[in-house]
Amino acid sequence: MASKYIILDTETTGTTEEDRVIQLGYMVLGSKKIEVHNEFNSSEIPIKFGAMEVHGITQDMIINKPLCKETDAYKRLVELNNDNNYMIIHNAPFDLGMLKKEDFDVKMKVIDTLRVSKHILPDEEAHRLQYFRYKMELYKDEKKEADKLGIEVKAHDAIGDVLILKLLLSKLKDIVIEKYPDSNPVEKMVELTKTPIIIKTFKFGKYKDKTLEEVASSDTKYLKWMLKSMDNLDDDLRYSINSVLEK
Secondary structure, X not given: OOOOEEEEEEEEOOOOOOOOEEEEEEEEEOOOOOEEEEXXXXXXXXXXXXXXXXXXXXXXXXXXXXXXHHOHHHHHHHHHOOOOOEEEEOOHHHHHHHHHOXXXXXXXXXXXXXXXXXXXXXXXXXXXXXXXXXXXXXXXXXXXXXXXXXXXXXXXXXXXXXXXXXXXXHHHHHHHHHHOOOOOHHHHHHHHXXXXXXXXXXXXXXXXXXXXXXXXXXXXXXHHHHHHHOOOOXXXXXXXXXXXXXX
């Protein structure tokens, strides 16, 4: 059976442990006709004002909507959830973490375009989806792509980000083919998603713009303090600090 590629985004009530999905949007590629799913859903958790500021979804927009697990979009996602298919998300841990609260445990192979972009474009100023929308001029193809797929792109709509992600995925795939000509580009992106990113330079704190190796030579205690005391330390930074200390 041919693999399908699910390009997905969620909008949520916020970003804390208690928060939940209020919009599920995704496209399914891999057959002649592209499936488009985009549904609002209600939640027992009220939408936080900070979240409203980001996505513009207000409480009245989800009144009387079904719960996430009751939507057609969720039910179809469950049908697609097998190891023959691929899930493509920008910053996958966040969306997959939110879906896990809805009892969705991903069985698909995962491509996190955020991690892939950090691997293959390490010198970019940022790796956010909207950054690439403008840096790669994806917005120029957005309207044409939306018309082709029969999508009405609205502000504050998850499917709009999915559309941009589809365009970004194509660009990243071309770069992966160029950098790894002997690899299957899709499988290489799956591999890069699982591969830790080596961070070479601090981007914050008292050692901003200093390399980890420089700090390891001058202030090893600080790096050890970070590992011990910073519970929210980025996993890649933790991996990189441990690597430089082992040297």
